[in-house]
Amino acid sequence: MTGPAPGAYPPGMNDHPLDALVRPHLDRLVAFRRDLHRHPELKYEEHRTAGKVEEALKAAGYETRRCAGTGVIADAGPPGPRTALRGDMDALPLEERNGFDHRSTVPGRMHACGHDGHTTILLGTALALASRGGTLRRGVRFLFQPAEEGGAGAKRMVEEGALDGVERIFGMHNWPIFPVGTVGVRPGPMMAAAALFEMKVVGRGGHGSQPQEAKDPILAAAQVVTLAQALVSRETHPLKPAVVTFGTIHGGTATNIIPDFVTLSGTIRTLDDAQADRLGARVEEVARGVCGAFGLSVEFRYHRYYPVTSNHPEEAALVARVGEELFGKGAVSGEQLPTMGAEDFSYFLQKVPGAYYFLGGSAPGRTNAMCHSTEYDFNDDLLLPAIRMYLRLVEA
């Protein structure tokens, strides 16, 4: 299946001279994106995807190299300090509920976050720059990254030298709640630090009719869940966002049995790495304190994964300026509200200056389901404006 005729979209968007570099590739890019959508691959298993990317890059004259297993890197333009652009490639363990032709062909796997689109945007940028030949004034590096979804692929790429010779980096995420042709960015924290905790509240089981002979872990677990909420509402500065969410709670087998233990797990999100550590320590203290008061014990594990994705002011301002130039002043929020979602782009931003931004992906007549929904699909109308944005950023 091919996309709409070149020139026909995105609807209502003005032409820009840079689009001449993109439009010749657009039909092929739409087909490429939908092919990836049909064949989603989970973190560090992006073998087919990486192969397709390499094939297309090589056909356009690029040399490619592998990084972080299934990651692919290519350079364009002259040697010297480079601007890196990043596209993540992995899919999610989710059953797609869409009925269109390019729906997932793999049970239980789905491109539900639009990384098929991000990969295609980066490839489209590489194809457009290849046709520009030797006229690039500064070097560009394309980072096709594996395992954004919980695998910290960006961290591995950094460790394997993907940023060597890179002086700044840009990355984007499609954002289905904003219309196509809009940009959201901000200086400082753009996305949250994420951590997870798991705990086992251990008591002593017994007959439900004789609680005095048991140590009830269900009552203790219920208190822990309730009191942990006070860590945000009572201990955290009201202007410093934080989330403590319990995502699982399991215990018991029958109505008349007090179980031996209850397991709980959850996530902590903050816009400040130190605050994430503090909250994790406090959840543990609350759990130990509450359970200790009832004579129960706690096994606790806390794991910080992605740090805060914090934009560098100069690059964030550049993204806003370029967005205004390309899409109009009203199309850009330079003070985008951060989200409490997390992103491993954070590891790149810890190494070199750069910015991460959202590009609107919604349009009338689409379901516009949010990322990670079983009804989500990347909007192909975003390919052209997203590539235009990358092309302009590397030259700005």
Ligand code: NI
């Ligand atoms: Ni994503």
